[in-house]
Amino acid sequence: MDAPLLQKAEGPSEATQALNQRMRDNLVAIGKNRDEQAFSDFYNHFAGRVKSFLIGKGLTEAVADELSQEIMLIVWRRAESYNPDKAAASTWLFTIARNRRIDYLRSNARIEVDLDDEMLEVDEDDHMTHEAQVDLTQQSVRLEQALLKLPQEQRQVMHLSFFRGKSHGAIAQWLDLPIGTVKSRIRLAMQSIRTEIMTAESE
Amino acid sequence: MMHHLTDETLQDYASGVLNSSMETLIACHLTVCPVCRRNAILAEAIGGLSFNDNPAAEMKATASDILAMDKTVPEAHPSSLQHVSQPAISQPGVPRPLARLLPTTLDDLPWKSFGPGLKQYNLGSQPRKEGAFKLLSLDPGSKMSKHKHKHRELTYIISGSYSDDIGHFKAGDIADLSAEHHHSPHVDSDVPCISLIATDAPVQFDSLFGKIVQPFVGI
Numbered sequence: 001m002d003a004p005l006l007q008k009a010e011g012p013s014e015a016t017q018a019l020n021q022r023m024r025d026n027l028v029a030i031g032k033n034r035d036e037q038a039f040s041d042f043y044n045h046f047a048g049r050v051k052s053f054l055i056g057k058g059l060t061e062a063v064a065d066e067l068s069q070e071i072m073l074i075v076w077r078r079a080e081s082y083n084p085d086k087a088a089a090s091t092w093l094f095t096i097a098r099n100r101r102i103d104y105l106r107s108n109a110r111i112e113v114d115l116d117d118e119m120l121e122v123d124e125d126d127h128m129t130h131e132a133q134v135d136l137t138q139q140s141v142r143l144e145q146a147l148l149k150l151p152q153e154q155r156q157v158m159h160l161s162f163f164r165g166k167s168h169g170a171i172a173q174w175l176d177l178p179i180g181t182v183k184s185r186i187r188l189a190m191q192s193i194r195t196e197i198m199t200a201e202s203e
Numbered sequence: 204m205m206h207h208l209t210d211e212t213l214q215d216y217a218s219g220v221l222n223s224s225m226e227t228l229i230a231c232h233l234t235v236c237p238v239c240r241r242n243a244i245l246a247e248a249i250g251g252l253s254f255n256d257n258p259a260a261e262m263k264a265t266a267s268d269i270l271a272m273d274k275t276v277p278e279a280h281p282s283s284l285q286h287v288s289q290p291a292i293s294q295p296g297v298p299r300p301l302a303r304l305l306p307t308t309l310d311d312l313p314w315k316s317f318g319p320g321l322k323q324y325n326l327g328s329q330p331r332k333e334g335a336f337k338l339l340s341l342d343p344g345s346k347m348s349k350h351k352h353k354h355r356e357l358t359y360i361i362s363g364s365y366s367d368d369i370g371h372f373k374a375g376d377i378a379d380l381s382a383e384h385h386h387s388p389h390v391d392s393d394v395p396c397i398s399l400i401a402t403d404a405p406v407q408f409d410s411l412f413g414k415i416v417q418p419f420v421g422i
């Protein structure tokens with residue numbers, strides 16, 4: 001039962017960064033110019049991965065295939081709403097895939113913060129500082145680096161959470177570990193990721 | 204000091220494995236807490252990176268098939284628009300994810316009393332085994348009997364405050380309790396403490412009083 005996040009021998013390379021950048025540019029081109037070539041490139045990289053993500057979360061092959069097509073259609077239709085300064089292309093796609101899966105599984109949609117809420121508490125870090133905004137692809141490389149540095153046992157719980165659709169309680173059962181152990185692994189993982197990102201940003 | 208969501212709850216929220224009651228409650232806290240909001244965004248970014256982790260499954264359709272679908276498949280009405288159909292009644296202390304579920308103001312809700320100074324309003328239509336989803340209003344000075352949770356209980360404080368052996372909880376705070384916790388909150392504000400509660404399994408009470416109260420409180 002080992003399926004760690006980003007199990008690569010070498011660290012995140014310039015190639016990964018170039019890929020992140022290319023996918024981001026693809027989304028922007030689809031949003032601005034209905035660029036079919038850009039969509040094709042985006043689709044060829046991500047569609048099959050979205051499908052294996054959905055299968056990993058317990059959907060059948062047939063349903064996963066159909067939902068992946070729908071998700072890609074959403075990408076084509078809503079790419080205009082993608083803001084490259086706010087999220088990496090993979091993050092944006094992840095939220096669409098997650099929400100579409102929830103839509104499929106239950107009758108009401110995922111519930112999120114309403115950004116027009118009068119009660120919305122904003123702080124300065126919310127509108128990211130210019131330096132932070134400069135390079136989101138850089139930031140996702142840092143994030144990738146941080147993930148790669150995690151001990152195997154921490155990567156495993158992160159992976160199970162995102163790829164097997166398991167709550168931390170279910171992960172504990174699955175791995176036959178006390179729930180407290182799973183929690184502390186998640187907390188340690190998130191702690192080192194935050195530290196890693198902040199250190200990298202202040203360098 | 205503010206009480207926040209735990210990392211494991213934020214991660215469960217980001218990966219989309221919680222029920223809609225829990226999501227609503229978490230979205231309330233995220234509305235008022237930029238710290239947790241940032242952490243949720245970070246968890247989503249990790250989710251995005253996890254796409255690169257697995258090999259791509261083979262797709263039955265090609266990119267051109269999708270482009271052809273665009274011309275034939277009508278735009279789906281995202282169900283996200285459905286629950287907006289009830290306009291949110293704006294009132295102090297109630298973030299929109301919760302306000303959308305309320306037919307009227309907190310004052311005018313058909314609260315049900317379940318003891319002196321204690322009342323509740325049930326929001327959940329889900330079967331009880333999936334957990335409770337309700338508003339509780341506890342008068343100043345009231346105290347809940349000591350109870351523990353089989354799974355997880357999230358509490359979002361709307362107004363007033365209470366204390367238990369973990370700390371002092373006030374409006375905007377979240378109490379993110381797991382199975383290990385036994386607690387007996389008492390209200391220490393001079394106004395009623397109104398909170399939103401979501402559990403993913405029924406609570407087990409320790410005391411006889413608790414056991415009797417439980418079917419009525421339903422948490």
Ligand SMILES: [Zn+2]
Nearest residue numbers: 207208236239
């Ligand atoms: Zn918080």
